[in-house]
Amino acid sequence: MLIKKTEEEIENENNEEEVEDEVDFVSADQIADQEEKQREALEKSQNRHKEVFEKVKNIFSKKKEKAEDSFAHNLLEEKEEIERKKELHLDPIQECINIAMDKGIEAALTQLKKEKPFNPYSYDDFHDRLIDEIKKRKESNNI
Secondary structure (H helix, E strand, O other): OHHHHHHHHHHHHHHHHHHHHHHHHHHHHHHHHHHHHHHHHHHHHHHHHHHHHHHHHHHHHHHHHHHHHHHHHHHHHHHHHHHHHHHHHHHHHHHHHHHHHHOOHHHHHHHHHHOOOOOOHHHHHHHHHHHHHHHHHHHHHHO
16 A cells, blocks of 8 residues: 555656646746737726716716806896896886976876886985986076
8 A cells, every 4th residue: 555655656746747837838828828918908998988988078078058048148138137127126217207397296106116126225325316407407597
């Protein structure tokens, strides 16, 4: 038995050496190939990620531009609406001034109360503009 074990051990050692030689020989070439393949795969993956990132970035920049344009457009519309309301607000006061000059202040105030929407600052504006109108008429009559 002792001899058999020795022969078996020798045979096992020879087999292990052959396997190690094959692995060493194959793995040196394979390592170089695998490293090259991994570099190429990594480079492809990075390029793909860059492309996807750029596409997403472009999409969001376009949406941002649209949102900014829409916001600017809305601000412009709001400004125009405010200007229209100011113009509408001036006309009723001028009408009330004309009524005050023709029929009296009480009739003008009654008309001013009927204006929709009611604005309490209209009284102050009416008062200031009525005084200016009276001054203008007095000056034009004195000259």
